[in-house]
Amino acid sequence: MRLALFPGRRKAPAANGRAVAGHLPAPKSSEGPLVTRPLNASERELVEWFVDFTALMSLPASVGQIYGLLYLSGRPLPFDNFVERLGISKGSASQGLKFLRTLGAVRVVSIAGDRREFYEAEISPTRLVAGFLKEKVQPRLKASDDRLARLKKNLQEMESVDPLLTERVHRLHVWNQRARQFLPVVSGLVKIRT
Amino acid sequence: MRLALFPGRRKAPAANGRAVAGHLPAPKSSEGPLVTRPLNASERELVEWFVDFTALMSLPASVGQIYGLLYLSGRPLPFDNFVERLGISKGSASQGLKFLRTLGAVRVVSIAGDRREFYEAEISPTRLVAGFLKEKVQPRLKASDDRLARLKKNLQEMESVDPLLTERVHRLHVWNQRARQFLPVVSGLVKIRT
DNA sequence: TTTTTTGTTCATTTTTTCTTGAACAAACAG
DNA sequence: CTGTTTGTTCAAGAAAAAATGAACAAAAAA
Numbered sequence: 304m305r306l307a308l309f310p311g312r313r314k315a316p317a318a319n320g321r322a323v324a325g326h327l328p329a330p331k332s333s334e335g336p337l338v339t340r341p342l343n344a345s346e347r348e349l350v351e352w353f354v355d356f357t358a359l360m361s362l363p364a365s366v367g368q369i370y371g372l373l374y375l376s377g378r379p380l381p382f383d384n385f386v387e388r389l390g391i392s393k394g395s396a397s398q399g400l401k402f403l404r405t406l407g408a409v410r411v412v413s414i415a416g417d418r419r420e421f422y423e424a425e426i427s428p429t430r431l432v433a434g435f436l437k438e439k440v441q442p443r444l445k446a447s448d449d450r451l452a453r454l455k456k457n458l459q460e461m462e463s464v465d466p467l468l469t470e471r472v473h474r475l476h477v478w479n480q481r482a483r484q485f486l487p488v489v490s491g492l493v494k495i496r497t
Numbered sequence: 498m499r500l501a502l503f504p505g506r507r508k509a510p511a512a513n514g515r516a517v518a519g520h521l522p523a524p525k526s527s528e529g530p531l532v533t534r535p536l537n538a539s540e541r542e543l544v545e546w547f548v549d550f551t552a553l554m555s556l557p558a559s560v561g562q563i564y565g566l567l568y569l570s571g572r573p574l575p576f577d578n579f580v581e582r583l584g585i586s587k588g589s590a591s592q593g594l595k596f597l598r599t600l601g602a603v604r605v606v607s608i609a610g611d612r613r614e615f616y617e618a619e620i621s622p623t624r625l626v627a628g629f630l631k632e633k634v635q636p637r638l639k640a641s642d643d644r645l646a647r648l649k650k651n652l653q654e655m656e657s658v659d660p661l662l663t664e665r666v667h668r669l670h671v672w673n674q675r676a677r678q679f680l681p682v683v684s685g686l687v688k689i690r691t
Numbered sequence: 692t693t694t695t696t697t698g699t700t701c702a703t704t705t706t707t708t709c710t711t712g713a714a715c716a717a718a719c720a721g
Numbered sequence: 722c723t724g725t726t727t728g729t730t731c732a733a734g735a736a737a738a739a740a741t742g743a744a745c746a747a748a749a750a751a
Contacts, residue, residue: 464539468540557738587698
């Protein structure tokens, strides 16, 4: 519930951190021409693992599938690959990739001689977690903070306020501020340990 | 989506960590007889804050409301108080309180001369976060680990497996184990800092 | 025992979120 | 230009999660 993943549409998609292919050392078996074939049982199982994993962050299945396919492919994949091999709609693929891009878990790469957009995953799922904390959690902690500050101010301007309420709001405000400071530390630790 | 909060019903509710009232120093304004009155604007705002806050963990609104009411009351409240003052159904109140109890964010207390069950909140929302990590996230990381171990074993028993796939599964397994070790550290830090 | 109070369970309804796919736009090719 | 390829947007349908409330159980009171 709640976490609006795909809220108010943006105007232009813009050139979202586009990069050039080949920055990550390509694993051996992923060289050669790109073959589009259905996923085998083990691959599907791994994709399902990612669906579970992203569900832990309340992300939709399509996001997990997309990231999973990229992860096990270990090479840039074109847009239509997701639609065909995962059996999801163009809409879901588009939305999911856009979302993963905003988290920095996936990036667009250009392949010479091919007009399509290719996508490449960060090798560590850490990036997904860190991106989620930074792009989704952080802003909400900020909003919570603002909200408490506003309430606090209102209470100060009122007369005959229950002192317990005032105390609780203050306590919560302090707590929330600590949580905000704390979050980047967690993200940092996540990066170091992986 | 996804986070199945209220899965397979338990048989008996049992005496879930029942304690005696008064362990926490009661704030001044919360002494005297318990008065049941509707929430005022500020109180409702604070309750809404908690709804937002719990939504960050993808918890249902009712859970946030219940915890919020307890937090701002600073004293044990009887079951029917939640139903009446929050305007939620008995079912939601029951489920929500049960859930908060399993997280250790709320506990049942007995009040002499009153047959009803009273509930008391931990003063720090930290308890809610820590409980969530321990009771909800931790077990799922364990399940993820098992799943990867199984897949790894299957791959070893197969012939002609894409070496990239094997490598990826292994890498993920290592990552997942680190994440599992790491989680208690986060919970610990959360406690220290609040 | 019978009745009342207090709270739980779970089938149903309501609400929210996700996915789909048709219409549309942008960029290139012919 | 005109047609094609590639991808986005968003209204509508499908699916999942949460809330409700009636039926039920347990324990105390009458």
